[in-house]
Amino acid sequence: MQPHPYLDIHPDVAQALAEGRPVVALESTIISHGMPYPQNVETALRVEAQVRAHGAVPATIAILGGRLKAGLSPEHITQLGRAGAAVTKVSRRDVPFIVARGGIGATTVAATMLVAAMAGIRVFATGGIGGVHRGAAQSFDVSADLQELARSPVAVVCAGAKAILDLRLTLEYLETHGVPVVGYRTDRLPAFYTTDSGLPVDYRLDSAREIAQALHAKWAMGLAGGMVVANPVPAEHAMPQQQVDAAIAQALREADEQGIGGKQSTPFLLARVAALTGGDSLATNIALVLDNARLAAGIAVELQALGGYDGGAADGHASCL
Ligand code: PSU
Numbered sequence: 455m456q457p458h459p460y461l462d463i464h465p466d467v468a469q470a471l472a473e474g475r476p477v478v479a480l481e482s483t484i485i486s487h488g489m490p491y492p493q494n495v496e497t498a499l500r501v502e503a504q505v506r507a508h509g510a511v512p513a514t515i516a517i518l519g520g521r522l523k524a525g526l527s528p529e530h531i532t533q534l535g536r537a538g539a540a541v542t543k544v545s546r547r548d549v550p551f552i553v554a555r556g557g558i559g560a561t562t563v564a565a566t567m568l569v570a571a572m573a574g575i576r577v578f579a580t581g582g583i584g585g586v587h588r589g590a591a592q593s594f595d596v597s598a599d600l601q602e603l604a605r606s607p608v609a610v611v612c613a614g615a616k617a618i619l620d621l622r623l624t625l626e627y628l629e630t631h632g633v634p635v636v637g638y639r640t641d642r643l644p645a646f647y648t649t650d651s652g653l654p655v656d657y658r659l660d661s662a663r664e665i666a667q668a669l670h671a672k673w674a675m676g677l678a679g680g681m682v683v684a685n686p687v688p689a690e691h692a693m694p695q696q697q698v699d700a701a702i703a704q705a706l707r708e709a710d711e712q713g714i715g716g717k718q719s720t721p722f723l724l725a726r727v728a729a730l731t732g733g734d735s736l737a738t739n740i741a742l743v744l745d746n747a748r749l750a751a752g753i754a755v756e757l758q759a760l761g762g763y764d765g766g767a768a769d770g771h772a773s774c775l
């Protein structure tokens with residue numbers, strides 16, 4: 455593949471891609487904005503180890519010194535984790551500005567997908583995706599993650615989305631934009647801290663191989679965009695529904711009272727829910743991210759076994775970023 459002028463692919467990642475070995479992308483907003491220091495750094499490093507233990511090479515994605523990075527050193531991960539919310543949260547619209555000013559940015563699901571697609575990485579693991587916010591009929595607050603899923607050819611393995619969002623509208627939006635939502639060993643969309651939102655997924659698939667087959671078929675046909683692979687938090691790590699509901703209700707009230715909006719909304723709600731549920735939610739968060747990394751590695755392995763993808767030449771879509 456042609457190297458991209460703004461992109462640095464870590465040598466381990468570049469070698470894996472060149473040799474047709476499985477690679478899993480990982481986001482960095484979850485490090486800077488999604489968890490407190492030092493658990494964020496510990497978790498990011500454990501997630502990388504988990505990907506390796508399951509046969510794939512991890513590529514944590516961020517912007518450093520104005521360069522798009524696919525694959526970070528442990529030092530870079532530590533730097534992002536220590537800086538926390540002082541690092542710019544970068545979604546698709548922010549990317550050119552952080553690059554132009556030579557800045558540092560933590561990539562959301564949307565921006566991570568975009569960079570992964572540039573690098574030729576097709577599978578990505580995270581915690582939860584953004585979505586349609588509650589009250590979106592008034593606020594119009596719909597995460598750019600959803601449009602990115604319609605656009606970039608990357609499968610996102612997540613534990614669904616947090617119930618800070620309107621999950622029913624999130625599914626409707628994904629349907630409209632042709633983004634499939636697969637339940638891994640479940641018929642229902644998981645809700646991040648809990649295993650079941652009560653809403654049905656489009657397809658239930660019970661193995662990494664079946665998911666890889668669906669991805670392969672989608673991209674072989676030249677269909678643009680990715681896929682949501684929703685993997686419920688392992689039941690023993692799920693939180694009590696009532697505790698989650700109460701914390702979310704209070705966080706939403708506070709956001710409303712304080713007039714929080716735009717890109718501050720999600721980090722504010724995540725931080726308030728985490729604070730209101732104490733250490734419980736952090737433990738759940740860590741457990742589900744590790745499990746998603748395991749599944750994503752499995753899917754990446756199976757996708758390579760089917761011939762993989764080289765980042766665009768096969769279907770011409772990854773070049774349409
Ligand atoms: N949901 C989570 N944890 C997260 C995020 C969402 O449970 O860390 C982060 C991800 O980086 C996601 C972003 O892409 O928030 C969505 O932000 P927004 O709603 O502003 O698009």
Ligand code: MN
Nearest residue numbers: 595596597716
């Ligand atoms: Mn938003």
